[in-house]
Every structure is written in structure tokens, then in C-alpha cells.
Amino acid sequence: MSRTPQYEKLLAQLKTGELKEIERGIFKAFFQKPNGLTRQELVYIVFGARVGRNLNNDTRDRKIRKGIESLRNRGVMIVSTSGGAGYKLNADSETIQRMLRELKSRITRLQERVDVIEHYHLPQKKKK
Numbered sequence: 829m830s831r832t833p834q835y836e837k838l839l840a841q842l843k844t845g846e847l848k849e850i851e852r853g854i855f856k857a858f859f860q861k862p863n864g865l866t867r868q869e870l871v872y873i874v875f876g877a878r879v880g881r882n883l884n885n886d887t888r889d890r891k892i893r894k895g896i897e898s899l900r901n902r903g904v905m906i907v908s909t910s911g912g913a914g915y916k917l918n919a920d921s922e923t924i925q926r927m928l929r930e931l932k933s934r935i936t937r938l939q940e941r942v943d944v945i946e947h948y949h950l951p952q953k954k955k956k
Contacts, residue, residue, distance in 0.1 A: 850874060850895040855917075858906075864916035867892060 853874035857865055860873065867889055871879050874895075875888045883889050896906050896915060907927045908915045916923065 846891070847895060847898055850891050851899055854892065854895050854899065858915075858917035862917070864914045866914040870915070 854870065857870055857873040861869065865873070867883060868879050870892045871877060871886065871888045874892060877888060879886050879889060900906055904917070905924065906915050906917055907923050
């Protein structure tokens with residue numbers, strides 16, 4: 829998959845140390861609002877800016893999501909579910925279990941797609 833020039837620029841900015849600063853901002857935001865935050869609220873707290881109508885195209889939102897991904901990859905329990913908007917730090921066991929079920933469900937659906945693509949779009953190995 830090719831990356832857009834904007835996305836490449838974002839990744840380059842994050843490599844310069846900006847990601848660590850964003851991670852600190854995310855932690856600070858969670859301590860201000862321990863009951864959870866939406867993506868818009870995180871952008872506002874971390875960057876001091878309101879997000880326009882199209883959140884998905886906002887580079888600040890992408891930076892927040894990269895920061896959350898980085899923290900999660902280091903074992904910080906930031907939970908989110910499709911059923912509720914936003915993120916929460918150090919959620920209870922039930923919330924963690926719900927998030928795990930959702931992630932496992934995504935894995936299952938993705939594996940089904942992979943299987944279909946391999947079946948219909950890749951040459952089949954001949955049986956001997």
C-alpha cells in the first residue's frame with residue numbers, strides 16, 4: 829500500500845521526537861479526565877486546537893492515534909471499543925475483556941478476507 833506525502837511527512841515529524849511529547853500529553857489528558865476522552869477532546873487537550881468536521885483527515889488526530897498505538901505497544905492499557913467513543917486509561921477487567929473480544933473478532937474477520945483472496949486470486953497449488 830502506498831503512503832500519501834502527508835502521511836510520510838507525519839511519520840517524519842513523529843520520528844524527530846514529537847511522538848514522545850504527544851505521549852506525555854496523552855497521559856496528562858487522561859489524568860485530567862480519568863473517565864475517558866473522545867478523539868476530539870484529546871486533540872483539544874494535547875494540541876490546544878478544535879478539530880474541524882473531518883476528524884479522519886486531521887493530522888493532529890493521526891498523531892494522537894499514533895501516540896496511543898505507541899503506548900499500547902509498550903503495554904500501557906488504553907482501551908477503546910467500537911461501541912463507545914473515545915479512549916480510557918487503566919480500565920477495569922470487564923472493559924479490557926470487551927476490548928480483547930472485539931480485537932479477536934477483527935482478527936477472525938480479517939483472516940476470512942485473507943482466505944477468500946488467497947482462494948480466488950492466487951494460483952492454486954496442484955495436488956500430487
